[in-house]
Amino acid sequence: xxxxxxxxxxxxxxxxxxxxxxxxxxxxxxxxxxxxxxxxxxxxxxxxxxxxxxxxxxxxxxxxxxxxxxxxxxxxxxxxxxxxxxxxxxxxxxxxxxxxxxxxxxxxxxxxxxxxxxxxxxxxxxxxxxxxxxxxxxxxxxxxxxxxxxxxxxxxxxxxxxxxxxxxxxxxxxxxxxxxxxxxxxxxxxxxxxxxxxxxxxxxxxxxxxxxxxxxxxxxxxxxxxxxxxxxxxxxxxxxxxxxxxxxxxxxxxxxxxxxxxxxxxxxxxxxxxxxxxxxxxxxxxxxxxxxxxxxxxxxxxxxxxxxxxxxxxxxxxxxxxxxxxxxxxxxxxxxxxxxxxxxxxxxxxxxxxxxxxxxxxxxxxxxxxxxxxxxxxxxxxxxxxxxxxxxxxxxxxxxxxxxxxxxxxxxxxxxxxxxxxxxxxxxxxxxxxxxxxxxxxxxxxxxxxxxxxxxxxxxxxxxxxxxxxxxxxxxxxxxxxxxxxxxxxxxxxxxxxxxxxxxxxxxxxxxxxxxxxxxxxxxxxxxxxxxxxxxxxxxxxxxxxxxxxxxxxxxxxxxxxxxxxxxxxxxxxxxxxxxxxxxxxxxxxxxxxxxxxxxxxxxxxxxxxxxxxxxxxxxxxxxxxxxxxxxxxxxxxxxxxxxxxxxxxxxxxxxxx
Amino acid sequence: xxxxxxxxxxxxxxxxxxxxxxxxxxxxxxxxxxxxxxxxxxxxxxxxxxxxxxxxxxxxxxxxxxxxxxxxxxxxxxxxxxxxxxxxxxxxxxxxxxxxxxxxxxxxxxxxxxxxxxxxxxxxxxxxxxxxxxxxxxxxxxxxxxxxxxxxx
Numbered sequence: 001x002x003x004x005x006x007x008x009x010x011x012x013x014x015x016x017x018x019x020x021x022x023x024x025x026x027x028x029x030x031x032x033x034x035x036x037x038x039x040x041x042x043x044x045x046x047x048x049x050x051x052x053x054x055x056x057x058x059x060x061x062x063x064x065x066x067x068x069x070x071x072x073x074x075x076x077x078x079x080x081x082x083x084x085x086x087x088x089x090x091x092x093x094x095x096x097x098x099x100x101x102x103x104x105x106x107x108x109x110x111x112x113x114x115x116x117x118x119x120x121x122x123x124x125x126x127x128x129x130x131x132x133x134x135x136x137x138x139x140x141x142x143x144x145x146x147x148x149x150x151x152x153x154x155x156x157x158x159x160x161x162x163x164x165x166x167x168x169x170x171x172x173x174x175x176x177x178x179x180x181x182x183x184x185x186x187x188x189x190x191x192x193x194x195x196x197x198x199x200x201x202x203x204x205x206x207x208x209x210x211x212x213x214x215x216x217x218x219x220x221x222x223x224x225x226x227x228x229x230x231x232x233x234x235x236x237x238x239x240x241x242x243x244x245x246x247x248x249x250x251x252x253x254x255x256x257x258x259x260x261x262x263x264x265x266x267x268x269x270x271x272x273x274x275x276x277x278x279x280x281x282x283x284x285x286x287x288x289x290x291x292x293x294x295x296x297x298x299x300x301x302x303x304x305x306x307x308x309x310x311x312x313x314x315x316x317x318x319x320x321x322x323x324x325x326x327x328x329x330x331x332x333x334x335x336x337x338x339x340x341x342x343x344x345x346x347x348x349x350x351x352x353x354x355x356x357x358x359x360x361x362x363x364x365x366x367x368x369x370x371x372x373x374x375x376x377x378x379x380x381x382x383x384x385x386x387x388x389x390x391x392x393x394x395x396x397x398x399x400x401x402x403x404x405x406x407x408x409x410x411x412x413x414x415x416x417x418x419x420x421x422x423x424x425x426x427x428x429x430x431x432x433x434x435x436x437x438x439x440x441x442x443x444x445x446x447x448x449x450x451x452x453x454x455x456x457x458x459x460x461x462x463x464x465x466x467x468x469x470x471x472x473x474x475x476x477x478x479x480x481x482x483x484x485x486x487x488x489x490x491x492x493x494x495x496x497x498x499x500x501x502x503x504x505x506x507x508x509x510x511x512x513x514x515x516x517x518x519x520x521x522x523x524x525x526x527x528x529x530x531x532x533x534x535x536x537x538x539x540x541x542x543x544x545x546x547x548x549x550x551x552x553x554x555x556x557x558x559x560x561x562x563x564x565x566x567x568x569x570x571x572x573x574x575x576x577x578x579x580x581x582x583x584x585x586x587x588x589x590x591x592x593x594x595x596x597x598x599x600x601x602x603x604x605x606x607x608x609x610x611x612x613x614x615x616x617x618x619x620x621x622x623x624x625x626x627x628x629x630x631x632x633x634x635x636x637x638x639x640x641x642x643x644x645x646x647x648x649x650x651x652x653x654x655x656x657x658x
Numbered sequence: 659x660x661x662x663x664x665x666x667x668x669x670x671x672x673x674x675x676x677x678x679x680x681x682x683x684x685x686x687x688x689x690x691x692x693x694x695x696x697x698x699x700x701x702x703x704x705x706x707x708x709x710x711x712x713x714x715x716x717x718x719x720x721x722x723x724x725x726x727x728x729x730x731x732x733x734x735x736x737x738x739x740x741x742x743x744x745x746x747x748x749x750x751x752x753x754x755x756x757x758x759x760x761x762x763x764x765x766x767x768x769x770x771x772x773x774x775x776x777x778x779x780x781x782x783x784x785x786x787x788x789x790x791x792x793x794x795x796x797x798x799x800x801x802x803x804x805x806x807x808x809x810x811x
Contacts, residue, residue, distance in 0.1 A: 235676050235711060242706045344781050356773045364766040371762045381758060384700040386708065386751025393766045520679040599678060608679050 003068055006056025007147035010097075013049035013104070014137040016042055020107075020130035024123035028196070036123035040111040043126050046133065047101075047108035054101045057146050058088050067153040070094060070146045076159035076575055078546040086170030087160045092294065092310075093146035095173055099290070100140060102174075102181040103133045106210075110185060117206060124192030125185070132184050135317045143310045159546065159575035168228035176221030176248060180286040182214025183251060186258065187283035190276045191325055194332040199272050204265035207279065209635055211262060214282075215255045216631040222248050223624035231583050234597045236514075236612050238620065241390045246369040247289030253362035254282040257355045264351050268340040268413060271348070273333045274355065280329060284322040285362075291318050297373065343415040350408035350416070354401065361397040365390070402455050402505065405498050406462025424469060425462055432458025449512030456509055459502030463495045490637040497630030504623030507591065510616035517611040526557070530613030532594060533557040539605065547573045549582070550601060556586050556594050564588070568596045591618035676711050681718070683725050692725050695737055699724070700751050708751060 020042035027035025057070070061084045066072040074091045075084060083090075089098040107129045114122050140146070163169070189207045193199045225248070230238040239245060258278040264271045291297070295311030342348040368385045376382050406428060410421035436454030440447060470487060474480035515530040526535045537553045549571040556564040568584030584596040592615040599608040677696075683689040693710060699720065701712035709717040709724075720741070727737045741749050753759045 237711055240706055240711075341784055352777060356770070356777060360766060360770045360773060363769040367762055367765040371759075375758060379758065382746070382748040383753045383759065384706065384748055384751050385753055385762065386698075386700060386706050388698050388752035389762075392752070393763075397766065397770070518677055518679050518682060610676070 002056050002059050003065065003147050003149070006053040006060075007145070009049045009053040009056070010137065010141060010147075013046050013053065013100075014134060014141060016046045016049065017130045017134035017137055020046060021127055021134050023127075025127040025195075028120045028123045028127070031120070033119065036119050039123045039126035039130075043104075043107040043111035043130070046130070047104040050097075050101050050104040050137075054088075054097055057094060057097060058085065061085065061088050064157065066155070066157050067149050067151070068146075069148045069150050072150055072154050072157045074160050075157040076546055077156060079157075079160060079165070080545055082167065082170060083160055083165045086164070089173045090160050090164045090169075093140070093144045095177075096136070096140050096144050096294065097146055098173065099177055099181060100133060100136050102177050103129070103136060103184055106181060106185050107133065110188075114206075120196060121189075121192055121198075121203075121206075124195055125188045128188040128191040128195075129184060132188070132321065135320070139310075139313050139317065143313050156575075159573065162547070162571070162573040162576060162578050162580045163232065165546075165573075166228065166232060168224055168231070172221060172224045172228055175217050175224055179214050179216075179218025179221050179255075180248070180251060180289060182210060182217060183255060183279075183283040183286050185210040186214070186279040187321075187325065190279035191328060193276060194325075194328045197332060197335060199276065199336055201266050201269050204262045204275065208259075208262055208266060211255065211259050211279075211282075212631050212635045215252070215259055216628045216635070218248065218252050218255060219624055219628045219631065222252060223621050223628075227621050231585055232580075234581050234583060234599075235610060236583075236595045236614060236617075241368070241385075241387045243369045244293050246365050247285075247292045250285040250362055250365050250369075251282050251289060253358050253365065254278060254285050257358040257362070258282050260351045260354050260358075264348050268342065268348055270340040270342065271352070271355075272336050276333065276336075277329060278355075278359075280322075280325045281359075284318075284325070285366075287314075287318050287321060291315060292369075340414070342413070345411065345418045346416040347408065347411045347413045350404060350411050353404055354408060357397055357401045357404075361394055361401075364393045364397065368393070399455065402459050402501070405459055405501070406465060409463070409466040409494060409498070424465055428458050428462035428465055431461045443513050446512060449509045452509030452512075453506055456502045456506035459505065460499045463498035463502065467491060467495050488637055490634045493630045493632070493634030493637065495630070496633060497627045500623045500625070500627030500630055502623070503619050503626055504621075507616050507619030507621075507623060510619070511614065513615050514617075515613040518609070519611070520606055520608050522606050523552075527609070527611055529594060529611045530615070531558065532563075532588075532613060533560075534594065534596060534611055536607065536609075539601065539607070542569070544571070546575065547571045550598075552584070552596075552598055552607065554584055554596060556588075564594070566594070566596060568598055570598050570601065587618055591616045591622060593617050676713055676717075677721065678718070681721055681725065683729070688725075688728050691734060692721070692728055695724050695728075695734055696721055698751050699738075699741060700749050702745060702749060706751070 020039060023042075024036050024039035027033070027038065057068075059065075060068045060071050061075055062081070064071065064075060064077040064084070066075075070091060070093050074094075075087050079087065087094070089095040107126060110122070110125055110129070114125075186207045189203065189210070193203055222245075225245070226238045229240070230236060258275065258281075261271045261275045261278055265275045291311070291314045295314050296308075297311060340348075368389055372383050372385050406425055407418070407421050410416075410424060411418070432454045435457040436450050439453050440450035443450065467484075467487065470491075471480050471483050474483050517527055517529050519527055521527055521536065523536045523538050526533045533556070535555050535557065537555060540551050540553065542549050542551050549569040551567050551569040554566050554568065555562045556566065564586040566584030566586050567582075569582045570579055571582060572579045581597055581599075584594075586594045588594065592613065595612040595614055597610045599610055601607050677693075683692060696710035697708045699709045701707045701709045701714055701717040701720070703714050703716050704712045707717075709720045723741070724737055727740060732740065738750070747754055753762060755763055
């Protein structure tokens, strides 16, 4: 019964989505207030209906209702509770339902938190948003119904793919989807602006929190996915330029560019056409990502669905929305007047350079990901485009971005002083160069890691030079602190986010200093890995709820002293008769990690081990966290807080202590 | 245990344990070269994984083959050519630069050049426009001159 209610709620949501897609649009064109006002309640109710549907599926999972095909195929009564929840989106149908849920959530959020916005803009945004959700609701209902029943009901389920039974992968899809789908709002804003023909600095201010929010979650989602790959796939790789990873990187690059060009538009009323284009591009790439992952066009670690019918449907959605929005763009964009004038050397100029380089790197990932598919479709010839290609093309594009980042913060709007900026960055450059020399002298070996690490140090220091410049004049410490707190939070946000990129880069550079050991040992035999020594004390079996495992109780020693312990294991999952290795990871000083994986255990107790010492490796993901934190700080900046204008105008009458 | 492992390898070609101890060459120089070559060769049955990272059976065979060729005295390029001859360009993670891949290799540079060129042209036009705005017509110029002269007197 509950399952049918869930299914029915989804059908109702579709009907409501169609109403919401048409009525407010018509209202906005006819300037009819009541018709436009349909959008807000419709968006909220649409969200509630999809949420009800999602709750119904979750209920079926938690109750282990195996009469539902989806639950039967992806769950097991003995599966730990957290994976009963995450199992809901650990499969094609459920993950598409999550997609639609987040889409509806964003629509409802716009409906509820847009008091300051013009009525027609809000109506158009919600109408466009609902076009997207109607398309995806239709997709779920027609090709990927998660509520299909089975008769007779099986006694037990087939269990979730063991690779997905992992806390990291439980939260990876929601994070990533909030990021992906978050760009649907900026897309809707762009389409609404094109339809209404009004695009100004206020528009840029409306989209900024949404862009930032989506960007924060996408950053976290990508980092989470990468860390999952790192500890799960067993040899410490964290980025493979796999098409599915590229599918999430492309919207991130476009979204990063959008974030920066929207800043120019907000402050200086320039780059309007370009900002609109990027808003369309970011969501188009999200749709492309969904197509690549969900259509089965590629078969990779991440893809679980391969059914041509679905692929064609998503391709239709893709063509409709990308084609439609680009057509609208082509017709309307020429009517936009270019705004503020600026010199090439200026904050605007630096942000234009950032946009050029980011979109070029995005185009590089795009062509590298799709070229093999296109070539095979056209000529039948198969080629591979892998890490070496991207390192050779994407890498060089990112170095000028890194070099330019601190300069961008330092240049003034309209007309900047390059020489002055360079002088203020002398310290950052000096630290970068000194870092390069010292690291090369200490570490030896190939020079590339030291060069990249030096760049990273330059960027980390350079990110804070601008803030330091603003605080330098302070006489006392308390004066300095109060000045620091008085700075706009977006200034801190920029500095932190940029420094985060530097920290990630440092972690990436340090992979070149890693040590690898591939050995066969018995318990008790020590293995030297970098500056440490690893000893397996004993091998012992252990039972989990839906798996059995062989655990290697292991000690990490430094100069004979035990400094850490870890328990890597090999898990065999009973239902799917699959084995998964659990890496043992210990984080030591400065983010370095000892990484251990049991490749094989012989009958006589000898073990094939892969052991790594990865200095600074955790900085890769720590940097991503810091980037997100920077985004969050920017998001909390007062000028972005919703309704601030209204509150400010009320303040003279009633001013409670804030 | 072996059975479970075999089954698991068959089911999950992408779950990698990669290079195993018994594959390593005794000569560390040669082994390093083997790793270098392997990291640029695709495990043909995997998704964008190099044979160095993959634990599919085929990847192991290819790793052993690479090491065999190296031991026989082949240069890195000879080993690569030998494998391309057998498996085609598909095995190279870095596609060769040839007619079919021109578009692939040149797109990044083309986007950068075209984008940069367009920006440069736009900046030039803007500057010209603002100069036109700033410059005075001949009559204004003459008037300014007389005004200044009057002022000077």
